[in-house]
Amino acid sequence: MAGLAGIPLYRGIGYGWGNTLMALLNIVCGLIPITLYLRGDALQELIQRS
Amino acid sequence: MDLLDDVDNGMTSSPCPFPTETNTVKSGFIMFWVFLFLRETHAPTLLRKEAAKIRDAIPESQSPLEPPARIVATKVLMLALVRPIRILFISPVIFLLYLYGLYFNFWSNVLFTTIGLVFQSSYDVSTPQTGLTYLGLGVGGLFSVAIFGHSSNWIIQHLKARSNGDSKAHFRLPPLLVGFHFASVGLIWYGWSIQRVAYWPIPVCGLLIIGFGMLTCQVDPCHIAIERPETDMLSLLFRSTLSTHLLVTQPQLQQQMLLHVR
Numbered sequence: 186m187a188g189l190a191g192i193p194l195y196r197g198i199g200y201g202w203g204n205t206l207m208a209l210l211n212i213v214c215g216l217i218p219i220t221l222y223l224r225g226d227a228l229q230e231l232i233q234r235s
Numbered sequence: 236m237d238l239l240d241d242v243d244n245g246m247t248s249s250p251c252p253f254p255t256e257t258n259t260v261k262s263g264f265i266m267f268w269v270f271l272f273l274r275e276t277h278a279p280t281l282l283r284k285e286a287a288k289i290r291d292a293i294p295e296s297q298s299p300l301e302p303p304a305r306i307v308a309t310k311v312l313m314l315a316l317v318r319p320i321r322i323l324f325i326s327p328v329i330f331l332l333y334l335y336g337l338y339f340n341f342w343s344n345v346l347f348t349t350i351g352l353v354f355q356s357s358y359d360v361s362t363p364q365t366g367l368t369y370l371g372l373g374v375g376g377l378f379s380v381a382i383f384g385h386s387s388n389w390i391i392q393h394l395k396a397r398s399n400g401d402s403k404a405h406f407r408l409p410p411l412l413v414g415f416h417f418a419s420v421g422l423i424w425y426g427w428s429i430q431r432v433a434y435w436p437i438p439v440c441g442l443l444i445i446g447f448g449m450l451t452c453q454v455d456p457c458h459i460a461i462e463r464p465e466t467d468m469l470s471l472l473f474r475s476t477l478s479t480h481l482l483v484t485q486p487q488l489q490q491q492m493l494l495h496v497r
Contacts, residue, residue: 191345192352200353204426207342208419214338215415217331218408225328225405232327 328405339415339452342422346445357432371439375421375446383410383451414451421445 195203221228275281323329350372351365387410394406425441 190341191349194345195349195353199430200357201427201430204422204429207345208422208426210338211342211415211419211422214335215412215419217335218411218415221328221331222405222408222412225403228328 342418343449346422350442353429354438357429358435368439368442371442372446372449375443375448376450378443379414379447379450379454383414383454386410387454410451410454414448416448418445418448418452421448 194206197203198206323333350368351362354360354365354368355362387407390409391406394403394409395401421441421444425438425445428438428441
């Protein structure tokens, strides 16, 4: 259903800001794999201990 | 943005030359050939075949192997459905990666389904011509496969050697960490060049960068799926089939939904 959001998004804030918003959210979400890569071992240990 | 308004009002000024039916037939045709040439890689099935071969080779009276157990279809289906879902919610690592995958699919679907409309609304191109803009994504993807397809194994060997031969699932992540930066830069590039109606190769170049980042991100979950096959295969399958069909039906769906909203 995600594709349905595209046109309202672009109509609302235009192509420039619409795509910039998606890119910024992408960077925010990118923190997840970064954290997993850097702290993956610690997280695994934490889970196994609890 | 006239064209976007038209779609919003439930009518397109330039009707798509390929209706949904044609697309469905095409995807069905491709699926048929894929299944014809697909290699069997499901481990239990391979093992079962191997066992059957050995069983056939030795005479039945001397066979130390037990006769094959009957496979109950519902049991197999339940196992395939329940286990990945359980691991999804039990393992925080898988759940976090799933969240990332969710957003990745969101923006890639938004992009895929709007490229055509966006180019038609900003440039003087016909619907079939906008199909060519997808080549930007494709070429970017090719670069990604050429670079990371080859270096992926090397990266893992390198990381393995650094941690004294220990192999970890997150060693598969480095390409993704590179890929999502490219995708973000490409999105900003593409968005603003379209907004300013720049010379057409410039947004296509943006698409090339997006394609590069996108495929680099996408190759990764596949590799993690190799490491933890039971967790990801189902979601990959669901995702690919669902998103394909959403893409095919999207324009019609969109018109229908917006008609109902108004």
